[in-house]
Amino acid sequence: MAITNAQRAQVLGEALPYIQNYSNKTVVIKYGGNAMINEELKDAVMGDVALLSQIGIKVVLVHGGGPEITDMLGKIGKESKFVNGLRVTDKETADIVQMVLAGKVNKSLVAHLQSKGCKAVGICGADGYLIKSEMKDEQLGFVGEITEVNTDVINDLLSLGYVPVVSTTGVDGEGNVYNINADTAAAKIAGELCAESLVSMTDIDGILRDKNDPSTLIPKVLVSEISELVNDGIISGGMIPKVDCCREAIRRGVKKVFIIDGRVPHSLLLEILTDEGIGTMFVQN
Numbered sequence: 001m002a003i004t005n006a007q008r009a010q011v012l013g014e015a016l017p018y019i020q021n022y023s024n025k026t027v028v029i030k031y032g033g034n035a036m037i038n039e040e041l042k043d044a045v046m047g048d049v050a051l052l053s054q055i056g057i058k059v060v061l062v063h064g065g066g067p068e069i070t071d072m073l074g075k076i077g078k079e080s081k082f083v084n085g086l087r088v089t090d091k092e093t094a095d096i097v098q099m100v101l102a103g104k105v106n107k108s109l110v111a112h113l114q115s116k117g118c119k120a121v122g123i124c125g126a127d128g129y130l131i132k133s134e135m136k137d138e139q140l141g142f143v144g145e146i147t148e149v150n151t152d153v154i155n156d157l158l159s160l161g162y163v164p165v166v167s168t169t170g171v172d173g174e175g176n177v178y179n180i181n182a183d184t185a186a187a188k189i190a191g192e193l194c195a196e197s198l199v200s201m202t203d204i205d206g207i208l209r210d211k212n213d214p215s216t217l218i219p220k221v222l223v224s225e226i227s228e229l230v231n232d233g234i235i236s237g238g239m240i241p242k243v244d245c246c247r248e249a250i251r252r253g254v255k256k257v258f259i260i261d262g263r264v265p266h267s268l269l270l271e272i273l274t275d276e277g278i279g280t281m282f283v284q285n
Contacts, residue, residue, distance in 0.1 A: 015273040022272065023056040025196040026158070028254075030186035032064040033203045035262030036105075042112065045201070048268040049163065050118035058158045061113075061120075062166045062189060064182030065105040072100050085238060086136075086143050089179045094142040097179045098124070101167040109165050120163040125178075126171040128153035131185060133170030133178040144170040144178025146185065149192045187245040191252025198249045199271060200242065201262030206280030207243075209234055219277060223247055224285045246282045257282040 029049065035041045053059045069087070070080045073096055081088040089097060102124035113120035125131030130153055133144030157164045168185040170178040183200060190198040207229070209216035221229065226247055229235045235243050246257040260267045260279030270278040 014275055018273045019055050019057075022052075022196060024058065026058040026060065026190075026193050027052065027272070028060045028062060028186055028190035028193065028195045028198045029268065030062050030064075030182055030198065030200045031109075031262070032066070032182055033201065033262055035201050036063065036065070037067055038263075041263065041265065042109075044265045045262065045268060046109065046112040046118075047116050048266055050113055050116035051269065052272065053118050053163050059163050060154060060158070060166065060189065060193065060195075061109065061163060062168060062182060062186040063101075063105060063109060064168060065101045068105055069097055069100050072096055072104075083140060085241070086140055086181070087179060088140055089142040091142065094177050094179060098169050098177050101169055102126075106165055106167040113163060113165070118163055119161055120165055121157050122165045122167070123153060123157075124167040125169045125180060125185070129171065130154070130166070131168070131170040131180060132172065133180060134172055135178070142176065142178050144180045146170060146180065146188055149188045151189065151192045154189070154193065181241075183242050183245040184248075187249040187254075187257075188252070190249050190254045190257075194253050195249075196255055197272070198246070198254050198257045199268065200246070200257070200259050201267070202242065202259055203261070203263060204239075204259075205261045206259050206278075207235060207239070218280055220281050220283065222283060222285050223250055226282075243282075250282060250284055255283070 035045055049059055049061060073080050106122040110120045110122040129150050131146055132148040134147050136143045136145040154164045168180040168182045170180045205214050205217050207218045226243060249257050258271050258279050258281050260271050267278050
């Protein structure tokens with residue numbers, strides 16, 4: 001159904017107070033999953049990021065790329081192994097991770113943003129010691145535990161009007177490269193930047209009281225309610241570490257954290273610039 005001019009005007013009117021509220025403030029977007037693999041969705045997300053930047057919001061795009069890493073490892077005949085959801089990363093795998101994330105995926109996103117008229121620069125955790133890391137667990141190999149986040153390079157890029165596109169590899173003082181969980185990196189970067197919001201684009205609607213019923217979406221969760229939701233089994237499995245990252249970001253000073261379904265076209269704009277929203281918002285008590 002075609003949108004009328006009156007409907008367009010209503011949407012723009014609804015967005016105005018949100019645009020004013022976010023003007024010159026920082027929003028960190030964690031991007032991955034199906035929204036990254038599907039080219040049509042990727043194009044829509046990059047258009048939304050460009051729009052947010054062009055209306056005066058300081059956007060930082062933090063991305064993963066697990067499926068692309070798995071695909072590249074398969075091409076060289078290397079099996080992907082996981083322990084508790086984390087990729088076992090030997091030295092050769094760490095090199096592949098850096099090549100895929102900081103190279104192929106990162107530069108593809110930068111190119112997409114620039115095609116939308118958005119100034120963008122791709123960086124990784126090694127640039128300016130952005131993500132200092134150490135080995136998390138010897139059995140996992142070069143999977144990193146973040147020890148320090150230095151956002152100087154991000155702030156410099158934001159001050160010049162660029163969207164920093166951050167691939168989540170880390171580095172230690174000896175130059176070793178580490179595979180870093182993108183949710184964890186995004187939460188710590190958002191906290192260090194004192195971001196207004198962190199938006200995590202996932203493959204689910206948000207937090208559902210009944211995981212099989214999208215109509216049971218919980219639109220707002222207080223940090224104090226998280227433990228109860230975990231105990232009740234409403235937050236479970238792979239969602240627990242994601243929600244822990246949300247809690248960590250708020251603990252570090254981020255005002256609002258959103259989990260949204262990145263598979264929905266323009267979900268980013270619907271969450272940030274409308275009254276209804278689309279996912280689950282986490283806030284301090």
